[in-house]
């Protein structure tokens with residue numbers, strides 16, 4: 001608890017020090033700024049690497065007029081706080097996970113469900129197709145002052161525990177599973193057989209170590225970069241969700257860019273996304289090797305059991321026409337739409 005309070009106040013102080021001036025930005029006139037970007041991953045994570053190179057690209061292409069400064073490791077706060085700072089305009093950009101956006105607009109649930117995406121290729125096609133996501137990505141501009149620009153994959157998420165392999169939901173019975181902070185994620189934990197404990201990412205190592213939770217779910221890259229394998233060495237390939245990290249940017253800042261600079265910014269973002277996909281595959285292999293060397297065991301299990309357990313969440317959570325429209329369009333873009 002103490003650590004959390006310190007992180008939040010450190011984040012707030014850092015944000016106040018950054019003190020951007022987005023309130024006075026005139027659309028289409030800004031020829032240079034520093035874009036501070038909040039990230040909750042380490043410097044060795046593919047997201048950091050791809051974003052940092054995007055910053056270099058911006059500097060090169062604009063003769064140093066534009067820069068992106070990436071703040072890793074929750075130094076500007078955990079994702080919920082980072083999102084608030086982007087709304088305020090005190091931080092310009094952040095990477096936030098799907099469940100965070102779901103808390104502001106439930107329509108994002110359509111892209112957060114365990115049955116939405118088959119794999120990374122399918123996901124990347126859908127989440128950068130304006131015909132499917134255009135309305136959703138601008139939906140927070142008036143209420144929260146930020147625009148969603150697409151995102152990076154989180155790959156397939158699986159369950160890992162302090163106590164042993166998970167072959168069926170019964171193996172998680174009575175166990176506390178840390179999930180991201182959203183209603184859908186709580187239901188997902190229950191569908192996986194566990195009791196849900198929503199918690200910020202940066203608190204999880206201590207949570208597993210101290211026994212506040214018995215299990216968590218994530219991709220191999222986070223498992224290794226956060227060193228969770230040290231405290232939860234049993235990984236089971238439940239592959240229950242292909243997750244997504246969104247890039248969000250303060251709308252006034254985005255709209256302030258001159259047309260020419262906006263084109264450079266968009267090009268750099270497209271390059272960053274392509275680079276991220278490539279880095280991801282290698283990082284996943286490296287993460288498995290690192291975790292195994294650190295004592296982790298990776299168990300192959302029948303993931304269709306978990307798929308079947310979570311399939312009913314779509315009918316339960318999709319309640320509006322727009323949500324179904326986005327979900328159906330995402331499924332229609334699959335190579336096996338009816339699976």
Ligand code: GCU
Nearest residue numbers: 096097154180201218222245
């Ligand atoms: C992944 C994802 C993060 C997210 C984290 C979590 O690592 O990339 O954005 O915060 O999962 O489980 O909280």
